[in-house]
Amino acid sequence: MSRVALVTGGTRGIGAAISTALQNAGYRVAANYAGNDERAAAFHQATDIAVFKWDVRDYAACGEGVKRVERDLGPVDILVNNAGIARDAMFHKMTPEDWHAVIATNLTGLFNMTHQVWPGMRERQFGRIVNISSVNGQKGQAGQVNYAASKAGDLGFTKALAQEGASKNITVNAVCPGYTGTEMVRAIPEELLKERILPQIPVGRLGEPHEISRCVAFLVADEASFITGATISANGGQFFA
Template identity: 40%
Template sequence: MPVSAGPRGAADQPSLAGRVALVTGASRGLGAAIALGLAARGAAVAVNYHASRARAEEVVRAIEDEGGKAVALPADVADPDACAELVAGTIANLGGLDVLVNNAGITKDSLIYQQEPADWLAVMRVNFGGVVNCTRAAMGTMLRQRSGSIVNISSVMGIRGWVGESPYAASKAAINAFTRCTAVEAARFGVRANAVLPGFAATDLVAGLTTKNGGRGILRQIPAKSFAGPEDVANVVAFLAGPGAAYMTGSLVTVDGGASAVLGVGAPLG
């Protein structure tokens, strides 16, 4: 799949020129869109990947083709030592760290009664553990420079329920709580922490849900009547990372077409 140059609306967002950003899980899907969006606004970007080096380098080339600066860096975010090396590599290659986007995630969907312990533990280690590990690794640099923006990619699943999604939803709920605590602890140092809660976005991670029956069953429950594009989420991430959100910290921002505002799944009256 070709990598686009960046999300629509990039020119309307605050500039990130001179900033360095690290995006975890950025070799494809939402992470790639976020990396491209930050680069389109002037940031130098570390494109983290776990297994797909080729895809990460494709994202880097797309950024460089537009005159930006980027580097692909491997790391398993479930490993604290790997996260420390990832942050050190970002600083060594790009000269600093101003923005951390914790995006890496996995899902292992199953009904609660059928779940294997190893499956939900794996989801928690990557989704929540990755946020904790990378935040801790980046915190020293951000606290010392008394500035920084951390944007955690959560999900509306963290505030609502869905059949077969309990490990994923629980990991995202943990991210929400961790985001608030990070914001409270880091605020006096000029470091902000916010979370973006996408709804159903057109990415590989939730393709099994959004493509079933053409997604019609889910679309009926979304007031906007469409799935989010990765660029829709990336635009919000870029805003939270930049100076326009300077007074925002501890916020959980939904990007879901109004889905979490709906009461129940019934048809409207009239």
């Protein structure tokens, strides 16, 4: 029987590309989402991927959500922590609400989700966890102190947990996308993209969601079992870690 993969934030943007790539690779996929019922329903209709609604900021909701996934599809073998938000502002204008919302989703969400599946992975002596961080978690970015801090925290989480999982055949890795052509990025004014963002990217273009999803599909495969605690930087040469 094929393995079960759970992707948080898995019905839109990079998450949708990851969910679809894993389905195409033969996994049984569950795509989590937090709020947009219409988009989730459209994604399910287009792909036949099962969708499940809960907020990764809520530990109890994550526990109940994982139980539903495992009841419907089976034990979770692969977890992709992709759910994330941005609340950008220069630091002197950033509110405590901006800070806590981003940290709660982008960093605490990793704990909330991974803590639910970790015991089962240890018991079964197999697991694949991939955390979607960001180039701005590697290099920092003005106006994104909260976002950069959360995404840098994701990398520390990855490296530490990889050491705990290695003896149990559980790998924990990270992918750091650069600017990728999602709805959020393409909503940036074209002039700003051309003058401020694209010049930072040596390949001269935005990434595409499917290019990020291929990194994830590689890391969760059996052939990647010797890779753990690693970070794949998919940013068009914008930053070298």
